[in-house]
Amino acid sequence: MTEPLLVAHDVHLSFGTTAALAGASVQVRPGEVLALLGASGSGKSTLLHCLAGILVPDSGEVRYRGQRVDDQSDAVRSSLRRSDFGFVFQFGSLVPELTALENVALPLQLAGRKRRDAEAVALQWLERLEVGDVAGKLPGEVSGGQGQRVAVARALVAGPRVVFADEPTGALDSLNGELVMELLIGAAREQGASVVLVTHEPRVAAYADREVVLRDGALAAEVCA
Amino acid sequence: MTSLLLGVRLALRGSRGRVAVTGLALAFAVAFLLAVLGALPARQAKIDRLADRQPVSVGTMAAAGQRPVQPVVTISSLYSSWRGRSLSGHEVVDVKNGSILPPGVARLPRPGELVVSPDLAGALRGPHAAELAVRLPGKVVGEIGAAGLSGPRELFAYVGVSRPSPPYPGQEVLRFGYRADRADISPELRVAAQLGALGLLLPVLVLVATATRLSAGTRDRRLAAVRLVGGTPRQVALLAAGEALVVGVLGSALGLFVFRVLRPVAAGLVPVEGGVFAADLQPPSGQLVGVLLAVPVLSLLVSLLAMRRLVVDPLGVRRRSRRLTRAGWWRLVPLCAGLALLGAMWVRDNDLEGGDVALLLGGGALTVIGLAVVAPVVSRLAGLALVRFPGTASRLAGRRLLADPSATARTLTGTVLVVFVGIWLLAFLPIVKASSSSQASDLSAALPGSSVVVNLGSVLGPDAESALRALPGVRQAVSIRSAQLARPGIRSVDEATQPEDLAQVAVARCADLGAVFGRDVRCGTAAAFTLREHRGDVSGYTKVPPGRRVVLGSDGKPVGEVVVPASATEIDLGVDGWTFQAGTFLDPSLLPPAATKAFSSMLLVRTDGAPATTERVRNALFSQGVYGAQTLDEQLAQEDRVVLGYEKAARLGLVLAVLVGGVSLLVASVDAVRARRRDLASLAALGVPVGVLRRALLLEVLAPLAGCLGVAVASGAFAAAAYLSADTYYRDQVGLPWAAWGGATGFAALVVLAVTALTLPLARSAARAEHLRTE
16 A cells, blocks of 8 residues: 555644644545545644644644654745645635736745746646636736636646645636636646645535545544545 | 845836835935935035135235235125115125136126126016116126025125225235134024934834835735745745835935935925025935935835734734733833933923933933834723714724724824924924024014114214105104213223213104104103113113213213203103113203214114115115115014024924825825725625715724824923923023914824825725625
């Protein structure tokens, strides 16, 4: 059996007196599409943030490729997000003042790539995701569907091993939602990247290889597709 | 470096609107600072220009130990006035035909020729040229260039003559250009200038800080997004720094451009006689470079400081700053400490000395800091008061203030500090005015400002007085002579050793005085009279006791005797005897004929007030060798030029500082409304009328403003009263300028109101449903 790429073990996290995660454990295998499901407030987004190194759990551990992530410095976790992880969120993931092309090129530039190189790669990804025509537009000037495809392109441009997607179709109509999911999953599979998907929509969860249901901050059930 | 450059690109490519608004605000600050810093050099340049054309005579060179050489020009100075403006120049006898020239002059005029300033040339071509013909006889053959003038609107002339007009012999001049030591500024004016500079600097700093933090919400989203894709906290800080640097540099460059473009306008506003050349309104190069560098650096520092209080993580931005949920009484400490230091001056109760100046400036600085620190407490108290009212608008405004009292307090701080400094500064003006009390200011209380008043070292003949009375428009012309009377037995002024040995009297006919002052005085038959005192006898000019007295001439020797009558009639001219330096007035008939020529005198000419009449009087006196004839208004303007200049500069500075504070507030208010679009849209969607939202926005500013202004006015009044208490001479003469304070506070409140009103229309667009969308 393949070694898990990403592991959360007995993770606890509270915001003040509210426990968001209460002993949640989950594994993500290489190339796998994992959906985190659950009711509002069940802790699925918080678990995704812990897996991605955005939040640090109060206890428990998160390992990526066998190495602890949760006890690493902010700089190391930032570096991981830059090189190995990609993100697609429902809102707020694009820089509103940058064009679509500049947004997609941003992770490469932060990693030290030259601007021209970074933008050349970014344009290829935009075209691959069928939004090459909006490369010069600002996020506020494109439709919701186009914006999410730009976000997908940005999530994949640095060749991540894991893509974290938090309600990626939450603000889209069903047609656009399906299009975004197909492009996201298709491109991730082509890259060999795993996808951790938070959703409450069965249609979106259907793209996953495995579904994990959370309740009250802990794993309640696991379903293989 | 990549992150810094990315920040620069983000600023240039991404948020042009924000960069433009911030850059404009900073440009305004830079241009304002450069203009303020250019004011003193402009004053110095004016002094230097006057010095550069100053004739250096043979006597001056000899006194300086230099060997006299062949003089080449003989000059006699002319001082006069024309239609309220100073008119000056030199009569020139060009002995060696142009071998030395004053600055700005291509050639000296020959007899019958004039070389004049451009404004004077215009006047000589204008409709009133005839009024100048007596004093400036001849043909204009050239104009004086800028190098030879103290200001662009100066009236100055070189008049070519074959020999200087009597009674002045003229001086032999070797060269032009004599720079004397600079005049020292009084401690009051120095403190006032320091306060003024502080008052002007504070709102500019607030404006820079406000402008740099503009659109913080948008920036926060951008920074969070960068963190999400792997940006480290350091990269994010550098990115923000890059943006701040861009707007700072842009603001500096644009500010320099605005300053250069508007410099002629600003120079035109400088309230000095003759005006200021635009090129002279130039900060020293060190200060210029300092400002141009300081603004981007300040912008960078503000941005980095603001970043220190932010926690930027991929999910968003949190502020480390504490919300002021409790009263925070510790915030009163700096203000109380500052006021206590100022209060200590009351206890010390002596004249301004080193220790007091330290108390004054230390207390003032602490109070300024204290006002800024205490503003959130006042803002919170205003919030607590507002939530007690039942209306939705007051409830919304109150809750908002309670949630973040620092935000509103920050926007008001600039204006509040300006009011405090302004109130303190305004208290200095009456002191400066009181210190410049003069004969002209006393006479102006009883005579029309258009009256011509001349102090003469001699006495005009009776024919000259009659000739003046005969001029059209002249109502009355009177000479008031002065004489020194000695105790019998004294044969020389040197023998007078006791105060009662000598007394000064004025000599004039009572009826003439009544006529010139326009008062119905009851002279009676007495040949001696006294004036009713209005300010109290502070002069020391005592009344002369009756009896025989010796009349001393200008050489201090007796020229005759006079008998001072036993009784003297008191008359009321509206001025005190001090004005004439005499406690007793005598009728001319009492004095011996031999004494008449020895007296100095004051000539009073009451006219119909028409400028043409004044010029007629001046020309008539000019023909008698009296050059400096001025109206009371002109004398006052000349005497008060420095005081008026400071007063006008202080008022202008205050107005500008309040306006800068207003610009800060406008920038912050517009940004705050934009940042709260979603909240406002949510409230509107819930059915809250836009009118209620507007009222809430208004109350959110007005309630803390009233409180903060109240604290600022009370602190300013206390500081001013403390300063006044330290000055034992002026504290009994000068009152606190409550009217000026009311005006300044009212103006500041009006500006804040106007600025807030300007932002209210934004509430409608901000409350549109489309803003409910997050992105």
